[in-house]
Amino acid sequence: MKLNIALLAGDGIGPEVIDQAVKVSNAVAFKFGHEITWNTALTGAAAIDAAGEPYPDETHQICVNADAVLFGAIGHPRFDNDPSAKVRPEQGLLKMRQKLGLFANVRPTFTFPSLIDRSPLKRERIEGTNLVFLRELTGGIYFGKRGRLNNGETAFDTCTYHRSEVQRIAKKGFELAMKRSKRLCCVDKANVLESSRLWRETVQTMEKDYPEVEVSYEFVDAVAMRLVQWPNEYDVLITENLFGDILTDEASVISGSMGLMPSASVGEKAKLYEPIHGSYPQAAGKDIANPLATVLSAAMMFEDFDLTDEAQAIRNVVNKSLTEGIVTEDLAQNGKAHKTSEVGDWLALHI
Amino acid sequence: MKLNIALLAGDGIGPEVIDQAVKVSNAVAFKFGHEITWNTALTGAAAIDAAGEPYPDETHQICVNADAVLFGAIGHPRFDNDPSAKVRPEQGLLKMRQKLGLFANVRPTFTFPSLIDRSPLKRERIEGTNLVFLRELTGGIYFGKRGRLNNGETAFDTCTYHRSEVQRIAKKGFELAMKRSKRLCCVDKANVLESSRLWRETVQTMEKDYPEVEVSYEFVDAVAMRLVQWPNEYDVLITENLFGDILTDEASVISGSMGLMPSASVGEKAKLYEPIHGSYPQAAGKDIANPLATVLSAAMMFEDFDLTDEAQAIRNVVNKSLTEGIVTEDLAQNGKAHKTSEVGDWLALHI
Numbered sequence: 001m002k003l004n005i006a007l008l009a010g011d012g013i014g015p016e017v018i019d020q021a022v023k024v025s026n027a028v029a030f031k032f033g034h035e036i037t038w039n040t041a042l043t044g045a046a047a048i049d050a051a052g053e054p055y056p057d058e059t060h061q062i063c064v065n066a067d068a069v070l071f072g073a074i075g076h077p078r079f080d081n082d083p084s085a086k087v088r089p090e091q092g093l094l095k096m097r098q099k100l101g102l103f104a105n106v107r108p109t110f111t112f113p114s115l116i117d118r119s120p121l122k123r124e125r126i127e128g129t130n131l132v133f134l135r136e137l138t139g140g141i142y143f144g145k146r147g148r149l150n151n152g153e154t155a156f157d158t159c160t161y162h163r164s165e166v167q168r169i170a171k172k173g174f175e176l177a178m179k180r181s182k183r184l185c186c187v188d189k190a191n192v193l194e195s196s197r198l199w200r201e202t203v204q205t206m207e208k209d210y211p212e213v214e215v216s217y218e219f220v221d222a223v224a225m226r227l228v229q230w231p232n233e234y235d236v237l238i239t240e241n242l243f244g245d246i247l248t249d250e251a252s253v254i255s256g257s258m259g260l261m262p263s264a265s266v267g268e269k270a271k272l273y274e275p276i277h278g279s280y281p282q283a284a285g286k287d288i289a290n291p292l293a294t295v296l297s298a299a300m301m302f303e304d305f306d307l308t309d310e311a312q313a314i315r316n317v318v319n320k321s322l323t324e325g326i327v328t329e330d331l332a333q334n335g336k337a338h339k340t341s342e343v344g345d346w347l348a349l350h351i
Numbered sequence: 352m353k354l355n356i357a358l359l360a361g362d363g364i365g366p367e368v369i370d371q372a373v374k375v376s377n378a379v380a381f382k383f384g385h386e387i388t389w390n391t392a393l394t395g396a397a398a399i400d401a402a403g404e405p406y407p408d409e410t411h412q413i414c415v416n417a418d419a420v421l422f423g424a425i426g427h428p429r430f431d432n433d434p435s436a437k438v439r440p441e442q443g444l445l446k447m448r449q450k451l452g453l454f455a456n457v458r459p460t461f462t463f464p465s466l467i468d469r470s471p472l473k474r475e476r477i478e479g480t481n482l483v484f485l486r487e488l489t490g491g492i493y494f495g496k497r498g499r500l501n502n503g504e505t506a507f508d509t510c511t512y513h514r515s516e517v518q519r520i521a522k523k524g525f526e527l528a529m530k531r532s533k534r535l536c537c538v539d540k541a542n543v544l545e546s547s548r549l550w551r552e553t554v555q556t557m558e559k560d561y562p563e564v565e566v567s568y569e570f571v572d573a574v575a576m577r578l579v580q581w582p583n584e585y586d587v588l589i590t591e592n593l594f595g596d597i598l599t600d601e602a603s604v605i606s607g608s609m610g611l612m613p614s615a616s617v618g619e620k621a622k623l624y625e626p627i628h629g630s631y632p633q634a635a636g637k638d639i640a641n642p643l644a645t646v647l648s649a650a651m652m653f654e655d656f657d658l659t660d661e662a663q664a665i666r667n668v669v670n671k672s673l674t675e676g677i678v679t680e681d682l683a684q685n686g687k688a689h690k691t692s693e694v695g696d697w698l699a700l701h702i
């Protein structure tokens with residue numbers, strides 16, 4: 001297979017972790033006889049510095065023409081405490097999601113048996129946890145009308161959803177549930193919000209098309225509790241953009257392996273893969289960041305091209321690195337920490 | 352002191368737990384020489400059945416004329432999976448908050464040393480946790496314009512905040528921080544939402560009036576993670592209505608003592624005290640529900656009347672019941688469970 005991948009390293013530790021994912025992907029491609037062309041492009045603070053904006057048109061073109069996008073992280077502390085900044089790296093992220101139509105953010109949370117004791121939660125609460133959030137990513141309050149009234153004294157944001165937006169993400173949810181345990185949880189706040197009532201009513205209407213899927217409806221506040229109480233009771237969860245932002249981050253803590261969690265964001269055509277962690281500016285340039293989440297994001301990419309063996313080869317070598325202790329300082333026990341680049345080299349060699 | 356308290360038992364287990372709080376409050380009043388008049392009124396599903404709506408005017412008048420309101424819980428399963436229900440118990444709650452102007456919801460989360468091992472989180476993560484959320488309760492997306500467009504195919508909700516709404520809750524936050532560890536965390540999503548930028552900018556402007564308070568600003572998704580990782584790093588947190596709904600419920604799990612967590616909702620004049628748990632319909636009428644959260648809510652009420660010794664007497668007797676095992680089945684070890692009413696009797700007797 002010939003794959004044309006857009007490579008958006010972004011800010012902070014982005015370039016370092018992306019490098020390792022490229023090494024590992026190339027090793028897999030070599031082993032299985034594929035050919036990957038990597039097209040690098042700028043995003044985030046790096047793009048603001050170079051082109052004055054965080055998701056330049058040139059970058060967009062490269063993404064549109066690619067079979068998939070591999071993404072590092074964006075964000076830079078110099079923008080964070082300045083509510084008046086006109087251009088922000090995050091805007092690039094939102095623009096990219098919207099322009100590429102990446103409406104479904106897929107965020108698995110699972111435990112690594114060898115790392116389970118790193119979790120803040122007790123072992124018996126999380127053993128066997130293997131859930132997936134589908135977060136709606138191009139609608140809701142992130143993209144609704146917002147602004148100021150009364151000389152800036154009043155601020156407003158609007159959460160808007162059209163039934164078709166709910167249908168397309170719910171469809172992905174039902175389909176994913178069919179491939180897994182056939183349980184789907186729709187997370188909303190239908191006791192207060194009209195947009196949530198539209199979500200609930202739309203999903204309820206779709207139930208008849210998937211008679212085998214058992215659907216539950218839970219309020220977002222209840223899920224925020226139950227996720228920490230009994231995460232292994234959940235399987236597939238679908239939710240709107242803002243609730244998904246909060247709950248997927250909460251869920252990422254459960255396994256104790258936040259630095260290892262991959263994600264995918266997909267649309268009708270576009271596909272983007274990225275680690276869930278941020279740009280971690282304090283570690284940038286030090287060759288110490290954990291590259292495994294990005295490497296596992298590349299595995300999700302191969303999986304979505306139906307290259308299942310290739311994806312499995314990556315997951316296997318990652319598991320091997322964990323059990324053999326070829327890990328960066330965040331996971332190192334008894335002091336033996338490897339550099340980011342060393343972990344990448346080892347993984348590529350052992351594919 | 353003469354106290355005139357409105358008593359809103361509500362639905363499900365509400366009446367049973369409220370009964371115990373009344374017993375304990377009366378015992379405290381007797382011991383310290385106060386006189387409490389209780390005025391009962393209907394809310395929730397009970398009020399819908401009796402008066403066709405969940406927060407009738409008559410109830411409102413009783414609350415307005417009271418020095419404080421003691422509240423049980425509302426909610427009934429027959430309304431939950433019906434997005435089209437015209438009258439819902441929750442509407443009564445929202446109407447009550449708005450009409451009484453209860454703009455600040457105060458939700459402490461703390462650990463009971465004797466119960467710490469019940470937490471889903473590991474002991475070393477939660478030991479010493481003692482934080483308070485101030486959730487804005489009468490603004491934001493709960494009360495903004497909402498509706499349908501395009502023949503019902505599009506739904507929208509609006510989150511609106513005026514600077515003065517942020518100021519009054521932030522003021523409470525700064526004042527509370529001054530009485531505690533002088534640390535205040537403002538939780539928002541200022542990298543996306545205009546209303547959050549108004550929050551952040553308003554709090555930043557107020558910092559100079561409280562030079563001793565150290566203020567931090569964190570994004571809601573980050574707090575959703577950090578709350579489960581290191582809850583004991585937080586002290587006072589302020590946030591808007593919807594974020595507060597999600598995060599306070601998440602926080603309630605930390606201590607492992609959800610059934611014991613009290614809350615207060617206060618306005619310029621009105622004050623309301625209620626357990627954080629819901630109406631727990633499965634247990635209604637069985638005399639098994641844990642009354643301690645409601646009893647501790649009564650303690651918060653005495654505290655707010657500057658009756659500190661009275662509040663402390665309640666907390667002491669609750670601690671005593673926990674160490675002596677005079678508890679309901681949810682907390683019972685080795686099988687010795689007491690009835691709701693027995694726990695209440697014991698507490699009243701030992702005040």
Ligand SMILES: CC(C)[C@H](C(=O)O)[C@@H](O)C(=O)O
Pocket residue numbers: 090093245542543572
């Ligand atoms: C950076 C921010 C705009 C973004 C979001 O809220 O979507 C991030 O938190 C995420 O989840 O990818």
Ligand SMILES: CC(C)[C@H](C(=O)O)[C@@H](O)C(=O)O
Pocket residue numbers: 191192221441444596
């Ligand atoms: C019942 C519901 C409307 C309410 C809310 O969301 O405020 C509840 O969850 C709470 O937190 O008191």
